[in-house]
Amino acid sequence: MPQDQWPITSNRIKIMKASDLRRALLLLLLLCGVLMVYFFSQQTSRLTIPHLSGIESSIDSAALKTDVRWSWLCTKNHCEKIPLATGTPMQSLSTCNMLCGDSPQIWPIPSGPSKIGTEALAFRVNQLQLETTVKESALAYLEQSFAAFNDNVVSYMKKRDSALTQIRSDIDSFLVKISVVQANIIRLRMNTDESYNLTVNLYGKNLLASINAYTVFGARHGLETLSQLIWWDELDTSGTLRIVTNAIVHDKPLLPYRGIMLDTSRNFISIPAIKKVINGMAANKLNVFHWHVSDSQSFPLEIPSVPQMHLYGAYQTDMVYTAQEVAELVEYSRLKGVRIVIEIDIPAHAGNGWTWGPQEGLGELAVCVNAQPWFMYCGEPPCGQLNPENQQVYEVLERIYRDIIKMTGEDELFHIGGDEVNLDCWEQHLLKNLTSTNYTDLHNLWGEFTLKILHKLERANGGRKPPYTIAWSSNLNMGASDWSETRELISDGYKVILSHVNAWYLDCGFGRWRERGEAACDPYRPWQTVYLHQPWAYDPLYKSHTVGAEACLWSEQLDELSLDARLWPRAAAFAERVWSDPKINPDTYGIAEDVYTRLSVHRDRMMSRDLGVEALWPRWCTQNPGMCL
Structure with missing residues (x-):
């Protein structure tokens, strides 16, 4: 029993008359009624x-x-x-x-x-x-x-x-x-x-x-x-x-879509670690968590209507995001002012997790899976692309889309992938099946695939097209690997979410993880590079067609042990750019002293909230403002 409550002794109850007890109870009920009326009024x-x-703890000894x-x-x-x-x-x-x-x-x-x-x-x-x-x-x-x-x-x-x-x-x-x-x-x-x-x-x-x-x-x-x-x-x-x-x-914010993209397919990142990302986003007024949950390496997401996906695709049984965990994370994020957009990348970047088709009588759902030499079939190992000729692929995707919409409640924004499709992979598959002569240009096959999945997405969304269907830029939609080419997309009428690799890819600059190929988008992007990137400042078309921007963190060389330091404070620098877009001196193209001071103060603030924020500079610079610039 709590120490601040008085016990009612049995002696006092025994000496009360029945009539007195009834009157006391009546008065108590009347008092409760009066209080309820008051509070509701x-x-x-x-x-x-x-x-x-x-x-409630005593003085912290530390x-x-x-x-x-x-x-x-x-x-x-x-x-x-x-x-x-x-x-x-x-x-x-x-x-x-x-x-x-x-x-x-x-x-x-x-x-x-x-x-x-x-x-x-x-x-x-x-x-x-x-x-x-x-x-x-x-x-x-x-x-x-x-x-x-x-x-x-x-x-x-x-x-x-x-x-x-x-x-x-x-x-x-x-x-x-x-x-x-x-x-x-x-x-x-x-x-x-x-x-x-x-x-x-x-x-x-x-x-x-x-x-x-x-x-x-x-x-x-x-x-x-x-x-x-x-x-x-x-x-x-x-x-x-x-x-x-x-x-x-x-x-008020500059852009309605202010996102962080996190890849959890190359290396699994736990729900508690993702919640810390959401906390950091809330501290910086970012509002979209773009969850790149699957890739050719793994498929760790439970799809209730297609359980084979995570059973075949997860690295191990305790590296799975259950449907219930996703729903709880969506609600946790909503209360932090963040919405979750899940991406299942297709038709490329789809290998492990898609190999169960023959056992279930559905045929090959994916081709080129784990093919070697990998560099002939994809941008990085392992390879894998969905089979565009297998109609069962589209049926499975409709079930996946329906479950994702149910888990997230997100029917306005939907990401359909579209990253780095390798036409050589499809060509080898079509040659093997003697159907390659049906296409003079495999871009047409890619276009047909996209139209089919958009139809399945509409069906999964209750017969309604999501108002914003998102895809990675590619040579199917005019290509935009370099951010300056984004104007071509805008000229073609596309609304754009900017995630330019030369400024807002936070995984770059950590060296090679494989022998063949570049394997790293060097150099490292310091927070100053992230902060100074202001693409809409040079072209009026950007302002009318840019609906958002996001900083991207791919996980080939990342797990949750280094997650915080890769994101912060660089994602905070990004957040200020997309929230209020402070002016940049066109003469010096430099960063004012007050920005350094404010970010240093904000770093301390974020660290107090249990975020592991990378150091900005020697502590002497913090203690001597303005003397390190």
């Missing part, structure tokens, strides 16, 4: 989360030690490190960074006008309260978003004391008030309004943070920004969180 929902992870040798002084819009001498005001680097300079320490930087105050106050995490007028599904979304916001704030605390009331606070209350215009929208679509306005104001000793948004997704972004206006002051021995006393932020 209220149109405002308040949520307080007093018990947060780690708070807390960072306070370094009192230095102080930082805001000079000419950046923080200058000075020795701490008698009479020198003591200010931590974190507090100095948050209050110094013209740019707010928010990542991605807001797209609209923003003004952040230069004063801060201390507060206790258990003072946070949510107030909102939204109801039902939207209320549940906001409550869970607020809980995630609380967890993020708690993660900043280097020391956690169970005696919360003894920690210093400059205020009596910290209210987060959220209003949403279109509360009925709880799933992301391409036209979903993700904008928000955030204000922070101090009224006497009461702090009010107001977030106004059209949808819960904009409100979630507002909470993320609010969490970035909070920091831990490492020089305050009382264990203090701080926040600016006033702020105004107007913000």
Whole structure:
């Protein structure tokens, strides 16, 4: 029994008369009824989360030690490190960074006008309260978003004391008030309004943070920004969180599709590791997780109506994504403001996992599977392409598509693959079957295959074509291996999602993993290259036809042990480019000092949230802003 509850003793029950007991019960029921009427009559929902992870523990023995040798002084819009001498005001680097300079320490930087105050106050995490007028599904979304916001704030605390009331606070209350215009929208679509306005104001000793948004997704972004206006002051021995006393932020994204593509077929990556990717995306306001789940190497996804796919295609039995796990991951991501688009790459990049056709009486579903010498049939080993002449292939694909749509609930965006089709593979297969003379150009066969699978996709989607059907650019649709050729696609009327290999492929630059062929898209793309890539700046057609962009991470030389460091902070640099697209100086084509400072601050923020972020530079540069550029 909890220690704060009083037991009802049997002695007191025995001495009560029956009539007294009935009257007591009647009064209790009446009181309950009055309370229920009162609560239901209220149109405002308040949520307080007093018990947060780690708070109830005693003082963390591993807390960072306070370094009192230095102080930082805001000079000419950046923080200058000075020795701490008698009479020198003591200010931590974190507090100095948050209050110094013209740019707010928010990542991605807001797209609209923003003004952040230069004063801060201390507060206790258990003072946070949510107030909102939204109801039902939207209320549940906001409550869970607020809980995630609380967890993020708690993660900043280097020391956690169970005696919360003894920690210093400059205020009596910290209210987060959220209003949403279109509360009925709880799933992301391409036209979903993700904008928000955030204000922070101090009224006497009461702090009010107001977030106004059209949808819960904009409100979630507002909470993320609010969490970035909070920091831990490492020089305050009382264990203090701080926040600016006033702020105004107007913000909305540049592109509706802001994605990360992750390949989990070359090397299996567990669901917990993928959830960390989603967490990082939420911290950077990215909203599409493009899941390249299968390739010629493996097919690790459970398809309930075609169980042979993962039974034949998974590396081992514990390296499978079950349909239930996918559905749970979709919901987890939705609450983080991220939608999941699953890609089954076809007709190429389809080998292992497709070999069960003859045993089931369906014939060869794939050809050139594991063929040698591999370089004659595909771009990298092992090879494999679907058999375009086998009608059973299209029936299997319809079942796969139907299950994916059911698992993800995603009927607006659908990726059909289309990457690196090798016509030599098909030609060898057709020659063997004496049908090669039916085609003067095998591109026609590829085109027929694509039309057939689009018909099957429509059937799988309840007779409706997904509004956005996505395919990799290729020589079937004018070819775009180099990003400058994308204009040809735009001129032909295609809407484009940009994922240019020379800037936004994050797997490049780690050397060869095989002897034959290039096997690596050298060189390494540092975060500065990712950040400076701004293709729509040079051609007005890009602005009207670009619906999104994504950074890609292929996994030939990657598993979850190195996943975080390959993504972050480079994917964060990408996120700012596609969210607010800050101006770049055309004369120097360089990156301003405040970007380095903001990204360094954001790296610390992400690391506190358990993301393994690659170092930007020597720590000396962090402690001496502006002196390493």
